[in-house]
Amino acid sequence: MTAHPRILVLRIGTFLLGLASLVFSGCNSSRDPNTLVVGMELSYPPFEMTDEHNVPVGVSVEIAKALAADLGKELKIENIPFAGLIPALRTNKIDLVISSMTRTVERAQSIDFSAPYLTTGLCLLVSKETSISTIADLDKAGIRIAVKQGTTGHIYATNHIRNARVLPFEKETAATLEVSQGKADAFIYDQMSTYMNWKKHPETTRPLLTPFTQESWAIGLEKGNDELRTEINQFLKNYKADGGFERLGDQFLSEQKHAFGKLGFPFFF
């Protein structure tokens, strides 16, 4: 392989030009303005999940459908890992994030949020044998805390846990398994999921459902898109007034609604 250097350079140049034109044409094709592209991670039942035919279903999907109808647009749902949602929004791959995302100060530096539509808090799923009973028992040397990457639980652990070891997982199921198998002592996550995860492993885990933070979920959108944000806020207001959230609660969360009512926690919408 000893082509003349100049010919070689020429060849490489042509190849790269072709590549560059490909890149440009690929990225400039702006999306259909009549389609609302919503990003969510479809692995957070009953809010974001897929049915047996791989069709997205859940609370957030219903909200997205109603919102798209309200805006008079076609709905397209993109399944993106949670930690990748904000980057996807910032690179204009999606229009909105509706993925049980908590409105936080840090996130609000990268993206804008709608008005909150749901309130919940972080709590603990612990393995049955441990003596942990509150979050204060957690921050000790030798304790291992599971979190899901990029969630508010992860952020809480990074900011508040000094002595215990934090294990960040990409999958909620892996974090739950860790606690169930005693590989981790606790999993910091929201109340509803903690309840569900306990239901899946009742023999080996114990939920400590009293929240130690309060957070509200909101719809994420690109910074500076105030017109859309006003429209979304108006939609959320109307949707709530029409009892839309109440219906979603009955449809997807009746068991939790009942259980949390018994425990004396307010329901979330």
Add this chain to the structure above:
Amino acid sequence: MTPHSLLFDSDSDCKSPSIQARVTSFAIALLALSVVLFAAFYVLQYQWNWSSVFRYKAKFLQGWLATLGISSISLIFSFLVGTIATVCYRSRFLPLKYLANLYVELIRGTPLLVQIYLFFYVIANAADIQNRYLVGVLIMAIFSGAYISEIFRAGIEGVGRSQLLSAKAIGFSEYQTFRYVIAPQALRSSLPALAGQTANLIKDSSLLSIIAISEFTLNAQEVNAFTYSSFESFFPLALGYLALTLPIMRLSRILEKRLRFDT
């Protein structure tokens, strides 16, 4: 290696381009690549935020060292596993042979992701191995061992049949044939592929992040999550892996070149 290609080997004859031409061409290639990358990011209109990522440099370094450590130990064990599997495969005791064959086929035929989850949450859990780093090293050793075993097998089978007959003719025992005829040649011809497999092992170890092993990729993902950046932490990540794999790939090239003259 045919005599024809030997004659035109770019490094062995005087017609090869001068150092100056090579350096210039390389610079042009690198520049062209940078232009494409730059153009692509320009189209994206991405807001870079290097300062927040830079704050986490200790985390990157820590992860890089962990990847180096895990890969090195896994490499040693994977040679051990690969050798044992090859010996088993060549055994005349059929169940052992089939076991080795099954091992290589199952490992090579399934995704590493599935193997990590199964091994960590089912097998290691049943065996009560609690240290996730130990499990991580074992998984990588078993995974890479299957590939190394295949490389060894190909090396051994590549030794010409006539040589084995010659060895027999001059009265070599089976052990002597292996020790003095097969092994030196097989090992030699396997070397480039082994170097390549080592580079693969380093890259594949990034998947250990899914069981919260605090290696290079997981640390970069964490920085991404903390800073809400998209690409900033992937650049140090790519460079960090290149720093490990590039020297190995160069080594592999050099080994390949040397071997040409020995055959």
